[in-house]
Amino acid sequence: MIQRSFLLSLTAAFGLLALAIASANETKVGSLIIEQPTIRGTVKTAKVAAGYLTIKNTGAEADRLLSGQVTFADQVQVHEMKVTDGVMTMRPLGDGLLIPPGEAVMLKRGAEHLMFMKLAEPMSEGETRMVTLQFEKAGSVEVMFSVGNLAGDPVDHTGHDHSDHSSHSD
Ligand SMILES: [Cu+2]
Numbered sequence: 001m002i003q004r005s006f007l008l009s010l011t012a013a014f015g016l017l018a019l020a021i022a023s024a025n026e027t028k029v030g031s032l033i034i035e036q037p038t039i040r041g042t043v044k045t046a047k048v049a050a051g052y053l054t055i056k057n058t059g060a061e062a063d064r065l066l067s068g069q070v071t072f073a074d075q076v077q078v079h080e081m082k083v084t085d086g087v088m089t090m091r092p093l094g095d096g097l098l099i100p101p102g103e104a105v106m107l108k109r110g111a112e113h114l115m116f117m118k119l120a121e122p123m124s125e126g127e128t129r130m131v132t133l134q135f136e137k138a139g140s141v142e143v144m145f146s147v148g149n150l151a152g153d154p155v156d157h158t159g160h161d162h163s164d165h166s167s168h169s170d
Helices: 002-024
Strands: 026-029 032-039 048-057 063-069 073-084 087-092 097-099 104-107 113-119 128-135 139-147
Touching: 026 139, 032 128, 048 073, 048 139, 087 113, 097 104
Parallel strands: 032 139
Antiparallel strands: 026 032, 032 048, 048 104, 048 113, 063 073, 063 097, 063 128, 073 087, 073 113, 128 139
């Protein structure tokens, strides 16, 4: 019995620790919890950068991620990936990204993501950037993104035809 309660308190202690670590990089707005906001690192000549995050909806109503605002790029778009004629392409989501109640939506490599258009500066690993995200119901919220490394994105954001992107560049 003594052993069991010791184990229980040990478990509780680890649970609290995990909670503390998780909440360190969490932003809440209304019933939404935003986790692991990351901007993919870029090379110096990059015109665009991708943003990844997880959005949990703890409420009873659906919400939508509509857009965002930053000082380091002209525009923030919410992109979806689609395979057209065997080629992976991306395009802006006109109505924003649905965040269903009780669900967590991951914006990640190869799936929906944020796209920072016409970068004013490169994104270097280890830096942070403030991004204002605009939700339909929860409103706007400032989220501190960490810049990650260059590697690992299965989608080349600069190589393929990208009419939506090029329309914003000179
Ligand atoms: Cu994109």
